[in-house]
Amino acid sequence: MQQFGVDRLFTVFQPIVDLETREVIAHEALTRGSLQGETVPPDRLYGDAYRAGLAAELDDACISTTLQSAEARRLSLPGSLFVNVEPSSFVGGRVPAGLLSAPPMVVEITERALTTDPRGLLEAAAALRAAGHLIALDDVGAEPASLALLPLLAPEIVKLDMGLILGRPDRLSATVMTTISAYVDESGAAVLAEGIETEKHIIRARALGATFGQGWHFGRPDETPRVTSGTGIRSRAKRTSATGPAHAAATPFVPGCTPFDLVASSASVRVGDRALLVEVSKLLEDRAAGGGDTSVLLATFQSDDNISEATRLRYEHLVATGCLLTVYSTIASADLPHPARSVVIDRSDPLGDEWDVVLLTADYAAALLAREVDASLHEEGNYEFVLTTDRRVVVEAARALLTR
Numbered sequence: 390m391q392q393f394g395v396d397r398l399f400t401v402f403q404p405i406v407d408l409e410t411r412e413v414i415a416h417e418a419l420t421r422g423s424l425q426g427e428t429v430p431p432d433r434l435y436g437d438a439y440r441a442g443l444a445a446e447l448d449d450a451c452i453s454t455t456l457q458s459a460e461a462r463r464l465s466l467p468g469s470l471f472v473n474v475e476p477s478s479f480v481g482g483r484v485p486a487g488l489l490s491a492p493p494m495v496v497e498i499t500e501r502a503l504t505t506d507p508r509g510l511l512e513a514a515a516a517l518r519a520a521g522h523l524i525a526l527d528d529v530g531a532e533p534a535s536l537a538l539l540p541l542l543a544p545e546i547v548k549l550d551m552g553l554i555l556g557r558p559d560r561l562s563a564t565v566m567t568t569i570s571a572y573v574d575e576s577g578a579a580v581l582a583e584g585i586e587t588e589k590h591i592i593r594a595r596a597l598g599a600t601f602g603q604g605w606h607f608g609r610p611d612e613t614p615r616v617t618s619g620t621g622i623r624s625r626a627k628r629t630s631a632t633g634p635a636h637a638a639a640t641p642f643v644p645g646c647t648p649f650d651l652v653a654s655s656a657s658v659r660v661g662d663r664a665l666l667v668e669v670s671k672l673l674e675d676r677a678a679g680g681g682d683t684s685v686l687l688a689t690f691q692s693d694d695n696i697s698e699a700t701r702l703r704y705e706h707l708v709a710t711g712c713l714l715t716v717y718s719t720i721a722s723a724d725l726p727h728p729a730r731s732v733v734i735d736r737s738d739p740l741g742d743e744w745d746v747v748l749l750t751a752d753y754a755a756a757l758l759a760r761e762v763d764a765s766l767h768e769e770g771n772y773e774f775v776l777t778t779d780r781r782v783v784v785e786a787a788r789a790l791l792t793r
Contacts, residue, residue, distance in 0.1 A: 393447050394437050395422030395429055400458035401610035405471065405581065405603045405622065408595055415495070415622045416614045417471040417603060418459060420451035435475065444477040445485075452485045462614055467493040468523060468622040476502035482512030493521035495546060495622065500528055500535035503542060507791035514542060523622075525581070530565040533682040534713045537749040539572055540784045541791065546622070547572070551584025551604075554593050562597070564683065568751045569598050579622065647740045648689075648747065648786035649758045649775065656775045656782070660762060663770030666744065669757050673748045674703055680750030682711030687790045689734075689745040690718040691761070696725070704729060717745075717790060734793065744772065747787045754783035 390396055402416035422429040438447040455472055464470050474496055478485055488496065496517050502510050514524055525546035529535055530553045539547070547569060553562055569580060582594035585604030594602050601622065608615065670688075677684040686707065690696065696704075696716070705726040707714055714729040716722050719741050722731040734740050744759040759774035761767065777783060 390422070390450070392441075392443060393422060393434065393450070395424050395434065397423045398450060398454040399423065399612065400455045401612050402458075402462075402464075402614035403603055403610040404608040404615050405601055406607045408582075408591060408600055408602050411607075413607075413615045413617055414601070415469045415471060415617060416464060417473075417497075417610075418455040419473070419610050420454050439477070444475055445480075445483070448475045448478045449485050449487070452487045456487050456491055458612075464614060464617065465492050466617060467521070468495055469617050470494040471497055471525065473497045473499075473527070475499075476505040476510075479510045479513040480506045482509045482516070484513045484516045488517065488522065489520050491520075491522075493523070495523045495525050497525045497527045497548065498542070498544070500526060500532050500538070503535060503538045507541070508793065510542070511788065511792055529569070530561065533561060533564070533711070533751070534685055536565065536568045536683050536751040537680075537685045537713075539568070540576075540749075540780065541788055543576065544578060546579045546581055546601075549580065549582045549594070549597060549599060551582075553597060554582055554584045554590050554604075555586075564751050566597050568683075571752075573598060646789055647743055648745045648756065648789045649743050649760050649773075650739070651785055651789050652756070652758055652775050652777065652782055653773070656777060658773050658775055660771055661759075661774055663772065666757065666759055666772055666774060669776065670744075670746045671703070673746050673755055673757060674707060676753060676755065677712045677748050677750070678707055678710045680710075680712070680748075680753065683751035684710070684712040685749045685787070686712055686714050687745070687747040687787055688714075688716050689740060689743050689790070690716065691742060691744055696722050701725070715790075717793070732793070738793075740790075740793065744774075745786070745790070747783060747790060749780075749783060749787060754778060754780040756783045756786045758786060 398420055400418050400420045402418055404413045405415040406413050422434045438444045459470050472494055479502055523545040525548050526542055526544040527548045528550045529547050530550040553565060580599045581601040582599035583603055585591055585594055585602045585606045677686045701724050708726045708729055716725060717732045717734055719734055719736050721733050725731050742760055746757045748755045755778045757776050759772040762771045762773055
């Protein structure tokens with residue numbers, strides 16, 4: 390443990406309850422470190438590990454400690470244990486080894502992981518589901534963009550950030566409430582609220598759609614977990630990892646598959662000229678700007694094009710509104726405004742032949758997916774294209790880009 394600046398790791402368990410019956414149905418495992426008998430704050434412990442490049446190794450050690458503690462306390466009921474995993478542990482599709490052989494549990498992933506390494510995260514999520522685990526997206530509402538990215542990971546459990554429970558209601562609260570309601574209606578996911586300290590907080594949590602909760606009102610973290618109900622959270626959620634949108638999210642990425650390839654086989658393909666599609670693209674950018682910091686925009690450029698000055702100025706405006714922007718092209722786009730991301734694709738990649746604009750916001754989704762009819766007649770500027778506002782189709786198009 391010395392490499393992590395502690396001499397001991399230990400696990401405490403916080404109860405998770407059914408808000409209607411008040412039964413304890415699961416526990417969140419929280420592994421802590423201590424040095425000479427004094428507990429080291431978790432943010433300092435992980436902060437030091439990240440700075441030393443040892444975050445994934447610390448996560449492995451914490452998960453191993455958690456699993457040993459859970460086994461000793463007979464927390465083996467499927468879905469009776471929630472375990473946190475740091476984003477760094479999923480880079481490149483990596484999964485902490487202990488989880489692949491552990492009893493079925495709920496793996497908590499923070500919303501930061503959605504933008505750290507999307508492809509790695511989706512590959513890791515597929516492996517976790519194959520091992521029988523459920524996925525919980527943690528701190529939903531802390532970062533507005535996570536609302537748009539929510540269907541990409543398609544978690545079985547949504548954990549509401551405690552700020553939504555403890556703070557004053559505002560426009561973000563209303564946005565989270567409506568977005569989560571739509572996601573639950575479509576997917577059957579369970580909603581869990583954190584930070585419940587009073588009966589009033591329970592009312593707020595249930596109004597936001599939560600059916601499960603945790604917080605000091607139900608019990609503080611302790612090394613001795615309380616008795617868990619014989620049903621666990623898995624049987625109380627409306628779906629499992631074997632069916633529904635969550636299983637679709639675990640579908641392995643097919644190398645070479647592009648958004649147009651993915652959608653064109655099952656959608657109505659039309660033909661239009663460049664001038665018309667430029668206006669559609671601008672319209673989607675306007676919708677992204679209107680969505681502000683709940684917007685995610687993904688755009689591809691054909692291999693013989695580059696970002697024009699007019700495009701760069703529009704992107705500056707987009708980023709200023711809070712939109713998360715990622716551009717895919719065969720040339721590094723150094724002129725993109727910060728913090729927009731530039732992803733360079735290989736010239737042999739068929740994605741370089743596409744003109745894609747994929748937009749996800751908290752309450753809107755649209756995609757323009759186009760491919761030139763005949764590259765030898767580039768001046769004529771005619772394109773086959775699909776234009777869709779079907780959120781499920783848009784999510785699959787976004788996944789095809791983010792998993793590259």
